Amino acid sequence: MVRITTLYQNTExxxxxxxxxxxxxxxxxxQRMEGAGLVGMEVIKGMSNPDGSPAEHLCIFHIYFTTLEAGLxxxxxxxxxxxxxxxxxxxxEPQVQIGAVVHRYTAS
Known part of the structure; x- marks a missing residue:
């Protein structure tokens, strides 16, 4: 499984x-990607850094595909x-990163 991450930086x-x-x-x-090996999507809303300062990113979006080729x-x-x-x-302006999911844990 691969994950394509889009980052939206928190700037002034x-x-x-x-x-x-x-x-x-x-x-x-x-709608457009269901036929392209789409496995799931996830949206993260930035809250803060651990020290309480503003989050580095306002939004982080993860989209998961069965294979990189299908997603691309x-x-x-x-x-x-x-x-x-x-x-x-x-x-x-979004920044994009592609990665292979090598381990994933989900609590039951």
Missing amino acids: GAHFDFDYYVDTHLELIR RGIEQHGEEFAADIVNYTNI
Whole structure:
């Protein structure tokens, strides 16, 4: 399983509309990527650093795919549509990181 992470850095003047992101943007992604090996998605809203200072990222988004190739095919096919929607929820330029999930623990 692979995880593609999108990070939205918390900088001065940054804004992020979580309602639009979750209700509209992620629904668009889900609809387009279901046939591309989509396993799941997760949205993290930054709260703070351990020392109480503002979180480094306003939002961190994880999307999981069965294989990197499947995910990248879907992104290649629909990426322009996803990118065009960014202005509707943030003024932050996203950073993307791709990683292989080597271990995952979920408490029952």
